[in-house]
Amino acid sequence: MRLVHWIGAALAAVVTCVAVVQVARSASGGPPVPASCPQRWGGEGIGGWVPAAADIDGADESLVPGSPVRALICAYPGDNTHPGGERLAGTRTLADQAGAMARDLGYLPVTDTPRGGPCTLMGGPMTNYLIRFAYPDGRALWVGSAQEVNSCVTTTNGTVGSRSYVGPGITAAYRTGVWKPTRSDDPCSGSAGRRGQDERMVPEGAVSVVVCGQISYPERPPRREYGEQVARELATALNSLGTRPSDNMCQRGEGTDDREFRLMFGYRDGPPADVRISAGCTPGIDNDLLQADLDDSVRDRVARLAPPP
Structure with a gap:
């Protein structure tokens, strides 16, 4: 028998990308969610890290539950061959776009133990991102993600994580101040996934x-x-x-x-x-x-x- 990777023969060299989600203590028993961007990326990998997990209802079922009113994007550029410890390079605040960004990230399929998948071995630039979603009652929630050449990224809120790749959309929002999820024009290509696919193969409501x-x-x-x-x-x-x-x-x-x-x-x-x-x-x-x-x-x-x- 021979082992076959789902991504197919087009990717000749693959390596299992193990996603380790690093989080601080939960907000209910530890430090509050910081109010500003950390000066350094505190994780050791590509995405998959937040400075503190938030005590927000629904954070164990969705990356961004509820209706936040503001999103602060923190950018940490670096190289995917030596990830971890990147310095803060800039920030962008979204107000009108925060709700749409939260809604789209909230649709991503999540699990409490995101599994690694096959990743190509191309080296190159990458940018880790933290996004601080602020809610009307003063609470906040961090989401950590990244953009990198292999699309091998975990996105997490510190409680659950997703392997769906949203790096290009975050990069565009950071550069332009406009959130627009990046999706392929061809429905047969690109990454996809929908919340609920951790419980059943096809979530209800397909049309x-x-x-x-x-x-x-x-x-x-x-x-x-x-x-x-x-x-x-x-x-x-x-x-x-x-x-x-x-x-x-x-x-x-x-x-x-x-x-x-x-x-x-x-x-x-x-x-x-x-x-x-x-x-x-x-x-x-x-x-x-x-x-x-x-x-x-x-x-x-x-x-x-x-x-x-």
């Missing part, structure tokens, strides 16, 4: 699905789009399978089915839910947080919906 075929660079992968009925039937089938926490890997035997598909479930509001199917792998279904074995019923259903090769 569409794009079935993407094998990626063949530089060509766009073939795809077929379906409406609400197909999306919900497919989601029900996927959610009926037994799941377990994902290690973002599978095992493939020689001579097995090498078809791979990506299912992008759309919603009326918020980001899509991303599910990957690898027909000849065990386990054959993965959404970055959960994985499941691919049974014949789901395999045949996806094959019927898939675009021609």
Whole structure:
């Protein structure tokens, strides 16, 4: 048997990027959330650190719960080959944009123990970020994240974390003062994920699905789009399978089915839910947080919906 990484053969060199979320004591039993940017990045890695965890209702379920009214972005540029201890290089305060930024970050899928995934080995510049969200009652919450060339980042509020990559959006907000999450124009590429995918393969409420075929660079992968009925039937089938926490890997035997598909479930509001199917792998279904074995019923259903090769 040979080990197959979910990111595919296009990435020849990979290394497991272990995300260690470093946090101070909770606000209820430790120091309050600082009111200004720390002068140095206190973590030892790329993202995954905040100076203090906040005692905010919902912080164990969402990166940014509630409705903050202000966001202070702190930037710590450095190099991804020697991360940790970067000096504060500048700040940006968002007022009108803070609510939208909090809402979009709050949609990201989270767990209390974010797992590492395969990362490319390219060295280069990176910027660690802290974002201080201030609430009308005077409380605050930190979010730590980063932008780096491998997109191998953990974003955390000190209680839960996400592997969804939002670095380019934070960088744009820091530079321009406008929050606009960066998403690919092609629904079959780019990173995705939706809150709730730590509990079920496809969260409730899907109204569409794009079935993407094998990626063949530089060509766009073939795809077929379906409406609400197909999306919900497919989601029900996927959610009926037994799941377990994902290690973002599978095992493939020689001579097995090498078809791979990506299912992008759309919603009326918020980001899509991303599910990957690898027909000849065990386990054959993965959404970055959960994985499941691919049974014949789901395999045949996806094959019927898939675009021609």
